[in-house]
Amino acid sequence: MLIGGFQKVTLLDFPGRVATTVFTVGCNMRCPFCHNPGLVNAIGATEPEEEFFEYLEERKKLLDGVCITGGEPLIHDDIEEFIMKIRDKGLQVKLDTNGSFPDRLKSILDKGLVEYVAMDIKNTIDRYPMTVGVPDFDTEPILRSIKIIEESGIDHEFRTTVVDQLHRAEDFREIAGLIANSERYFIQSFKDTGDLVSDNGKDGKQDLRYDPPARETLEKMLEEAKEVIPQALIRGEE
Numbered sequence: 001m002l003i004g005g006f007q008k009v010t011l012l013d014f015p016g017r018v019a020t021t022v023f024t025v026g027c028n029m030r031c032p033f034c035h036n037p038g039l040v041n042a043i044g045a046t047e048p049e050e051e052f053f054e055y056l057e058e059r060k061k062l063l064d065g066v067c068i069t070g071g072e073p074l075i076h077d078d079i080e081e082f083i084m085k086i087r088d089k090g091l092q093v094k095l096d097t098n099g100s101f102p103d104r105l106k107s108i109l110d111k112g113l114v115e116y117v118a119m120d121i122k123n124t125i126d127r128y129p130m131t132v133g134v135p136d137f138d139t140e141p142i143l144r145s146i147k148i149i150e151e152s153g154i155d156h157e158f159r160t161t162v163v164d165q166l167h168r169a170e171d172f173r174e175i176a177g178l179i180a181n182s183e184r185y186f187i188q189s190f191k192d193t194g195d196l197v198s199d200n201g202k203d204g205k206q207d208l209r210y211d212p213p214a215r216e217t218l219e220k221m222l223e224e225a226k227e228v229i230p231q232a233l234i235r236g237e238e
Contacts, residue, residue: 001082002026003047004039004071008055009063014094014116015155017064022052027072028100030133031122033163033190033210039071049082056089065092065115074101083113094118098132099145109152117149117156121178121185124171131166143178150181157184159235162221164190164211169220176228187221188235189213 002025007013013021027040034040056066066086073079074097083093094116097105108114121142123131128139149156158179160167172187179185189212213221218234225232 001049001076001078003049003052004036005047006052006055008059010067013067013069014065014092017092017094018062019065019067019094020056020059020063021067021069024068024070024073024076026075027070027098028075028134029072029098029122029137031131032133032208033161033166033192035191036071053085053089056086056091060089060091063091065094067094067096069096072098072100074104079104080108080111080113083108087113092116096120097145098122099142102141102144102148105145106148109148109154115155117152117154119145119149119156119158121146121158121160121175123160123167124174125178127166127171146179150179156182157186158182159186159188161188161190162213162218164213164217165209167213167221169217169224172221172224173227176225176232180228183229183231185225185229185232186235187218187225187232189218 004023004025006020006022008020010019010021013019023039025039025046030040056063068083073095086093092115093113095108095114096118099119109117122128125139128142129135129137160175176185190210191212192210222232222234
């Protein structure tokens, strides 16, 4: 497994657990607002898998679980093996995914290898290619993954990171409709870390500007989503 690093302790990433978050390298999407370009483009240094598992062995009595995020973890052929090695330490697993690999996701869920799944819903289906930075992006796997997660019985959430230039408040009823059979949906505001996938201009500046939505807009998005999922929340206020 290619590991871009890991956060030793988090109380936020894995609901109800003290966890370590590990970042896998590589992603099939090129969301221009993504703040992990090194992970997405699989460039830069990677950390030895052994170092990560040595840390888990040392701290397994203090930890409840591990959150696997990316990049996109399911892009890796050895993801199940990686999860099993974590579980062998007696730790639970949360998986973050963009939903592009439904067959691999189904195998993991059918085998009961994770306790929690979080999937990003990038936008309405017709606006997905623009939002993920892949003009010919196939959204059929996204719809399959949503169904797989909803029917799995596994604790899960869906979430949308909102960018002012890419998301429209009036679309959030439609977005929520994609996951209408789920109760846990979070809308979270984009935060510019200063290091985005779109920062690829020759002068070192990003080609386009990306901003968080106005508070009023974010609340309107939540209002629209609540028409379908009454329990929907703005992340950070739950």
